[in-house]
Amino acid sequence: MKQATIRKAFETFLREHSLKLTPQRMRILDRAFETHEHFTAEELYGWLRDEGGSSVSRATVYRTLSMLVDGGFLESLDSGRGELLYEHVMGHRHHDHLLCIDCGKIEEFTDERIEALQKEVCEARGFELVDHDLRLQGYCRSCSLKRTRENKKRPDPLNVQAERERSAGASTDGGGGKSARRSLGRGGAAKSAARKSKR
Amino acid sequence: MKQATIRKAFETFLREHSLKLTPQRMRILDRAFETHEHFTAEELYGWLRDEGGSSVSRATVYRTLSMLVDGGFLESLDSGRGELLYEHVMGHRHHDHLLCIDCGKIEEFTDERIEALQKEVCEARGFELVDHDLRLQGYCRSCSLKRTRENKKRPDPLNVQAERERSAGASTDGGGGKSARRSLGRGGAAKSAARKSKR
DNA sequence: GTGGTTGCAAAGACTTTGCACGCTA
């Protein structure tokens, strides 16, 4: 695609920040924009390694990815499954996500009305909105159909959810268990960056 | 508050799942519901340790917290700062979050209109919504005012870095863009559970 | 009694960092 434009923007970015243009950084940038899916640092590292060519170390991948996020070239997203996903942001404007808790597929969408309401909520509270992150979790069309068909086969995290509704008196809408996938045992962890600012 | 109700629900939950009622579990449940803020597993562990009384091991805290999430007593939330936060969910209905990227404060809110639109978006795509997670990041009222007063820089979408770089030395931090806290230094990690499902 | 639990410490997963050398500007 307009890879040239992106490279240019990247070069400008580097220059403005007295950062150097290295083949590793360029390769990471290119590969990141070559994918129109979400990927993890580890995955990108794997691609670069498998595709041969000049090698790029894992550390450089992490460092560069982090830099690209800071520069606004990429955006990071917590999949909610314990992985930090990246996606390029130039070109297609901000969007929110639909994550299938069954097959893991990620769909994107945007809705101006929702965005507008978010701003409204913030303004009403004197909150200065900088960014937002909306994740809708559930079953994508195909997984949903599959479930309906099989009718009986519940994703069965441990079917704790069903009980929950009842015992917890989880009132209102059956908006179910957010923890569908993290059943017992392996709970979930999720950390990321910035522990430094953790006070 | 209605701690009795909660304990009862918990006991029922345990019974229904052939799980045992142990003093550790009870203590963790109580402490979790005693707090009306968000907390991390590590924090809860610290409280229990510092407050004396029968000891509870770190592993048990993690295990129980995970169980409480599965049971629908708690909900987990990725603060976006690399920590997995927990909060009790009984009583107060679902809500979304406003996270201050400066002071770290977390505010909660709900907006039926946004919820409705989310459902609409899903229906239009044949997506079966199970749960959602909306996080608005920015500056809370007080931090926003403080910034205005100090006439701080604007959070440039793409050049947040320039400022960041500079303020990095002077610290005091003025807060930058979304990734303000991520840049150099110790980022963080991001892992979790469900790694098993990571193909 | 018996099987679920707890504790401890070791194992894991993902990401960052220290250091010495290489390469960009």
Next chain:
DNA sequence: TAGCGTGCAAAGTCTTTGCAACCAC
């Protein structure tokens, strides 16, 4: 040439797991 950037491996952080002793039911 002067530094920034890279690679490597070790260090970190938060969380999970193996296992033997324990305890609730």
